[in-house]
Amino acid sequence: MECEAHGNPTPKFRWSKDGRRFDPNGDPNVKRRGDGSGTFTVDMAAVVAASAESDSEAAEAYEGVYRCSAENQDGTTLTPNITVRLARAPLWPREQLEPVMATEGLPAVLRCRPPQGFPPPIVFWMDGSIERVQLNGRVSQGLDGDLFFANVLLSDGDDYVCYAHFPHAGTIQKQPLTLTVQPNPKSTASRPLIVEPAGDTSSKLVLRGDALLLVCIVQGLPTPRVSWVKVSGELPQDHVTFGDFNRMLVIRHASLGDAGVYQCRAGNSEGQALHTVTVTVEAKPYWIAPGRVKHVYAPWDSVKLACLANGIPKPVARWFINGVPIDEAPAVPWRSVDGDFLTLRGLHKGYTAMYQCESSNRHGTILANVIVQVLGKPLPTVAGSSSEPGAVPRGELAWPSTTPDGSSSGLWGATTTTTAATNAATTTAHTTTTATTNAATTAATTTAHTTTTAATTTTDTTTTAETTTAQPRRCPAIVLASGSEGLQGSEFPQSWQAPPEQSPSSPAVSRPVCL
Template sequence: MWKFMHFLCPSSVCFAVPQPPTITKQSVKDYIVDPRDNIFIECEAKGNPIPTFTWTRNGKFFNVAKDPRVSMRHWSGTLDVDFRSGGRPDDYEGEYQCFARNDLGTAISNKIFLQVSKSPLWPKENLDIQEVHEGSQLILACNPPPGLPPPAIFWMSSSMESIHQDKRVSQGQNGDLYFSNVMQEDALTDYSCNARFAFTHTIQQKNPYTLKVLTKHPHNETSFRNHTDIYSARGITERHPSFMYPIGTSSSQMVLRGEDLLLECIASGVPTPDIVWHKKGGYLPTSRTKFENFNKALHIANVSEEDSGEYFCLASNKVGTSRHTISVRVKAAPYWLDEPENLILAPGEDGRLVCRANGNPKPSIQWLVNGEPIESSPPNPSREVTGDTVMFRDIQIGSSAVYQCNASNEHGYLLANAFVSVLDVIPRILAPRNQLIKVIQNNRTRLDCPFFGSPIPTLRCLNLHSLH
């Protein structure tokens, strides 16, 4: 079995080797573009002969020549979509796939899902004054417009002053602003949710909320300042902790292997509860764990299947403790165990391609030849497919092709190209002839003799002087 390059060029000797196409560069699977820019979709490949390129869009042939805004780069499959003379980027959203072909086979790119970044306007709404009793819990909903990618959320007053956050008042992962208990001073400002859209560098502001805090027991500031308990000084009834998010005593969450897990517990109560985190029957992984948002969020980086289990948060104040249990399931998009590798065989030799992937659920394996399902490809008596393995026995000239392995489950897919090249090449010495190598007497030296051939040649080094 050989791994080789398009050209074998040691020293000054160089000769071309036939090679099926290999994809060397491509755009990411989920490709979000700026609506103000031209679009380019990358696809580069090498091979000998030099590959030609075609594209599909949404599963159908994409005729680049018929679209005046689209051009393909020279000696490349990369597409350029130019909007300087007009046109809407949204018209080019869809799923693209690149095909690189030469006489020996066809390599294919991933399916590239192109979307145009969006920053929709906030729907107009008139917000009523929020009346709330001092000491009660409060949630100010943000409900940002569904941008692509989702916007970053932050809260400010209408005069663009940041809202102070602490363990009593803080923003949740969903963008809402949570008050564990409302205080009279919370009415001194208004509250506006802001959405920052990264691609378009724009910020949109929601109409502000105004609070009216109702007090049961009026107090004077002198008695408050001299009192050791801020809540009893104001006549606020103490409350047992209860969860504002998630609601109830239990919930569940799914996360994919390799991603970060972010759990959240936000509790109300008087006094403001403290939050602590635990994992049932185990320990939190210290090196990958962070506590965020005043201990209301548990962040575990780069999760694996071992991070599945039950996590619970405890919300405690002097009145009591509440518990919420979160059942975490770690699933997995397909990941490689054995990625198929290029295979070079001589006529009559045997070989195999292996494609093994794992995931949760376990991925299914599909083989393709030159971009077409292997079941519908021309029959090849030297080829046998058994699940994740393609066996070749007594392979013959004309069997060169590019094979694709697709491993997929409900969470994603992997696509790998591997070429099978059947070569019958006489042995060649690749080093320059009559090369003079100078060495120091009684010292060791190394004589390199690069060579190539198919089948793999047997190499013997001879001392010509010993033959005379």
């Protein structure tokens, strides 16, 4: 059971089984890998042997659905579910088998029908000489193991034994079955008859990526010949093969385009028989496009995480935060889920976490981990609310008088007043400024790169009379202007600007606008 992860600090590993905590320590049949690994090994041979000696079900106790999590102080990541099942070889029920009577030239069937096990068995037949029965154009084997004779010969009379081989669990056999063939001096030809699958129409479900197997078992004299067509289009020649004397059609790695109507045609000198199969292709969940594993954001950014998976039926997304289902985590106003999308608004450092998206349909589940890391800068002061960004009234923000580094506020691209002030430390600021200087009173729009030292100010300024080239800034979505709705992600190419009459040092609440 493998589980490996890396992080700083070194992550700790936890296992769950069927949704409950599972501790692999202390079990004599479990061995941990060590060296900071979450991987462990179960000696199932020893478990099964102990179960047989004690007549207990100790081996069955390890069956279930496992999941590993790795966590440190910055978050938790998960593995996909791991299903553990025991390989089983059931006993063949004892039964009294009557001889099968057949007439020369006519069809015959020997039934096998092995018991179900896990994984499904491989079925084969042996005759009275303990030789494997050779399949040919006249003798075939159905999907359920039955042995079919399109027409029997006198030489077919013998004892037959059906075997079922279960991988990892052994082989079992049915009691011998006797086939008796009576001579028929008046044997005449007969039209083809399709005996498997039975009926005029049938349907077949296959998963995308799996092999599609269609079988057509026929009877008749002379032995009928079998061919296949796709009624709803052309057979995919690039990945289709035929086996068992054309009675079997195999499409490797089925795709959605392989869905449609297929027809088996069996014919001899006496006529033709048809069998139609409608194939439906469904799909386990699969990712439409790979996403980034790590997202890094500044304070007050917003992000829209997408869980974009496809499948048939359409998969359903479920979100986790640090391994805990979001629908079970405490509700907060800054986090919302809308189907395949998870929106986080007004981020700050405390919201750094591991998020997981799990996409499932009836055929399977896939899981992806993503890190959301928020840079550790101070937050703007929020008017009339707690420190939680989710408590911010939409469109209302109190502008801080200084940026996190102590200089005049240019963090949001706000209107500022720049003077030749002194500062004990050397500060470099890149701002977009409408400047009123002590040297000249000019209402000009300026793009300035300013370096302020303890006693001097050096300004490298490019000025035009009425225009400016504004430095694009990120628009914090948590303070979208009143009436704005919807988020498209974390990248906002608009400029962020406060009303001109509002000073950044004013305690009054401004109503910023995304331009």
